[in-house]
Amino acid sequence: MKNNDMAFPLDVNSSLMRKRRMRRNRIVIFLFLLPALLVYGFYNVYGIIRTFIYSTMKWSGISPQMDFIGLGNYEKLVKDVHVWHALGNNLILVAVSIVFQLSFGLMLAVIINSNIHGRKFLRTIYFMPMLLSTVATGILWVLMFDPYYGLVNQLLGVVGLESLQQAWLGQPNTAMGTVLFVVCWQFIPQYMILISAGMANISEDVYEAATIDGANKFQQFRSITLPLLAPTLRISAVLALVGSLKYFDLVYVMTGGGPDGVTDVLATYMYKKGFVESDLGYGSTIATFMFMVSLIMVVIFQVVTRKKEEN
């Protein structure tokens, strides 16, 4: 539009050509975007819209019989204690992820950025849990925590702590803690790398100046490294937050939500309702709930941390 205003009245020809070129440009832009918009629009965008629609239906998913029941499923959801228990587990996951994964990630980052011997080797090994699929990680640790033949109980026996030997994943009071331990094992390396990258961005000069001023390593860490890492830590926390809210694989593989639903998270409960108990309508309602919770948490988190950073 601006181009037309600028064109001189006499220059009719070039203005026409310009218009034609703009139209051609628009077609080109559209063609470049089309494949991505088609695939993403079909699976992601249309998928979410369909979740919303299904959430208002009574539908097994097997028979074509589909009845609109308005907010009926939502009423059921609000009264469903399992949903709130699962949400509670998701929130525990969020807290544990942010507190433990970030602080251990920070510790590991400090180690591989110190002048310790063999730090390259340490980094190589520390990162390895990231390479395993969640299924492999889950089964490996289920076997490690096996009550009879698992390494953990065997080790406890060797050091004389037989009293602590137990069915880690089979008891309601230890199952969730055991799953949380494995979640940390799997994801701490990711935060180590992220935080380590953030540390690499802090200029050496700042530390040199601090050393000249007589600050020791601890003081430097507290008053230089940590404040300058704040943006990195914030990104890591958002990541831990989003990741924890959609957690599925490890819980499904290790406990299937059991014993007795104790370790269920929203995603495993959705799967159970939707596919095991063939209630795709209610399953979609749980999915919608998950969507809302994630959205609200991310927005709250962004607002709170942005404000803090401004202060």
Next chain:
Amino acid sequence: MEMIKKGLVRGLLYFSAAIFLLIFGYPFIFVLFTSFKDQSAYISSFWGPPQQLFFGNFQAVFKMDFLIYFANSLFVATVSVVMSIFIGSLASYAIATMKFKLSGAVFLLFLLGMMIPVHTTLIPIYTLTRQIHMLDSIFGLIGPYISFSIPISVYIMTSFFKEVPKSILESAEIDGASPFRSFISIMMPLSKSAISTIGIFNFLYCWNEFIFSLTLINSTSQKTLPLGIREFYGMETVNIPGVITAILIGSLPVIIFYFFAQEQVIRGLSSGAVKE
């Protein structure tokens, strides 16, 4: 006094480094040792190296349809990654280099895909796949995998394309190159590092993906590796060395690749996080 304090701090550093080494590294040693033990050797020595090498576990794993799972995973992951890089780069090229009113909105639409849990789309993708008659077929996995890989690809490629000097593209345009031509023969070759980053990230995502393949796939001939490992575990629950060997074989390709291209793998895997 100062010296003692320094020594203590150093000691603490080495001590914690060693503890972490044990926690993160030993499980891999355990997997390696256990896969060469038979069941009785495992029970008589849980954590040490095998007294004599036993290859029966490997035979048992390969007797399963492990090679099929392997081939399926390789096929699905490769096709999805190549397609998502191509499709994602096309869109990023338009967003980064061409001016249009909705470019910001389109970019945001793709970014939202990283913030919203994909599990939200599990049920509709199951019914959509059923409607297009792709249920229980590895081809039915490719569409969702491409779609889930698009947000991160668009994010990384767009920020990379924006760094490329405009003058290069302008001179190509003056030479009469079409937009598609300059995309293929100028932009893509310049972006090798970004492509390898998202390639690795998306490949590992597809290679390890579990919940969608669990929902969309049923038959043995169509299963991917994570499903195969789980199936083997279901059949051989008491045979711990056997199951451990299945885990080893399923993870080995990625681990070997990591030892050869460590820097790229670390960059690729952590890139999924750097989204600001």
